[in-house]
Amino acid sequence: MNTKQQIVELSADMLRSSGFGGFSYLDISRKLGITKASVHHHYPKKQDLGLALCEWAHEWLQQGFEHFDEHGTSSWNKLERYLRAALKHSLGDQKMCPISAFYNDLAKLSQPMKEALIALDDYELDWIEKVMLQGMESGDFHRQEDPRALAALFIFSCKGALYYGRLHGKDLFHQTMKQFEHLIKT
Amino acid sequence: MNTKQQIVELSADMLRSSGFGGFSYLDISRKLGITKASVHHHYPKKQDLGLALCEWAHEWLQQGFEHFDEHGTSSWNKLERYLRAALKHSLGDQKMCPISAFYNDLAKLSQPMKEALIALDDYELDWIEKVMLQGMESGDFHRQEDPRALAALFIFSCKGALYYGRLHGKDLFHQTMKQFEHLIKT
DNA sequence: GTCTATAAATGGATAGAC
DNA sequence: GTCTATCCATTTATAGAC
Incomplete structure (x- = not known):
């Protein structure tokens, strides 16, 4: 893997x-055994790296959704797989999802990054909404007027x-999502 | 109001x-027209200020809950008042709730601050859970096995x-909470 | 309680040699 | 592509005079 790819992969890890x-660029340089200046050569401004990370996050989501669509045995099973993946990648190793990670520093993001973030959110909401609609069609979920609000x-x-779970433990996560399941399933 | 109180009030505003x-301490000093060193005199370490802000947040929540309890005409109306206040203090003037604000920098908080934050969360969850129980007793809400999970x-x-609403607008907030209302009310 | 002065570290960024 | 060297601003924090 070339340096540029290594920078993005490592940054994605620290982002989460x-x-x-x-x-910081110092963190990146130290962990890759190069200098800050070299990192700046690949991504002159941190905003450039930020936009690359938005692309990375998009592919990350895309791969997950394709996998859930392919292996999910029902609408709820697709959501269950989403939840299992979220739990593993978050509380499992004390990380956030990349979207939450960007929202953390919302006030300091440039306008292009905010737009990329909105697109990321919509992409995720679109997939969940689609699964909710499927679940209503198949009779697995109670019918709702506004599937996007449900998503x-x-x-x-x-x-x-997941956010609170970092301090309160994973039981809170399981109980909350079990409550959600109970409210929407027929 | 003395300087120490002014520091906390101003910090609470910037925290949100x-x-x-x-x-930073420089921000505080500039806005109060004093020097950084003076701020350090009242709160030597930023962690000291952080703990004072946790106390401030507790009182902030307490006052809100007392107000909602006193004026709420039903269980759902109490939650509605909570939501209206949250909307006004958040999307209204582009601020976060103090708890979310602390979670933003969770990785950098000291252990005493994390413990204070857990206590804050529990205090808020306790109040919501109590209202949920009242609503079930009165028949306003569907009965649930785990009222704390519902809270x-x-x-x-x-x-x-609210978090996403900073980028996506307040309609998303209204639609989401309307969906919640629809799921729990009888 | 407030000030001046200062320290040490970090963060983002650039110029120019190799 | 990577390095050294450097810049400038910021952040937390302390020592000591008034």
Whole structure:
């Protein structure tokens, strides 16, 4: 893997640990055994790295969704796989999802990064909404007037539980999502 | 108001705008017209200020809950008042709730601050859970096995919607909480 | 309680040699 | 592509005079 790719992969890891403002070019250089100046050669401004990380996050989501679509045996099973992956990648090793990580430093993001972040959110909401609609069609979920609001409710519950779970433990996550399941399943 | 109180009040404002790591002693000193050294005299380490801010947040929550309990005409109305206040203090003037603001910089908080934060979360969850129980008793809400999980679902939905709402607008907040209302009310 | 002065570290960024 | 060297601003924190 070339240096440029290594920088993105490593940054993605630190992004999910500490947020976009939580790691520096010095951190990157030290862990890769190169100098700060070399990192700047590949990504002159940190905003450039930020946009590359948004692309990385998009592919990260895309791969997950394709996998859940392919292996999910029902609408709820697809959501269950989403939750299992979220739990493993978050509380499992004390990291955030990349989207939450960007929101952490929202006030300091440039306008292009904010737009990329909105697109990321919509991409995730689109997938959840699609699964919710499938679940209503198949009769697995109670019919709702506003499937996108239901998708938002699901995402916020999941991410909030992961966010708080870093301090309160994973039981809170399991109990919260079990409550959600109980409310929407027929 | 004496200097020490002014420091806490001003810090609380900046905390909700930018998170705990998002403001500095220089910011405080400039806005109060004193020097950094004077700020350090009142709160030697930033962690000392952080603990004072946790106390401030506790009183902030306490006053809100007392107000909602006193004026709420039903269980749902109490939650509605909570939501209205949250919306006003968050998307209204582009601020976060103090708890979310601390979570923003979770990785950098000292252990005593993390413990204070857990206590804050529990205090908020306790109040919501109590209202959920009242609503079930009175028949306003569907009965649930785990009222604390329902309280967590409510809080995460609300805070997530506020968090995302900073980029996606307040409609997302209204739609999400309307969906929650629809799922729990009889 | 407030000030001046200062320290040591970090963060983002650039110029220019190899 | 990588390095050395450097710049400038910021952040937390302390010592000591008034």
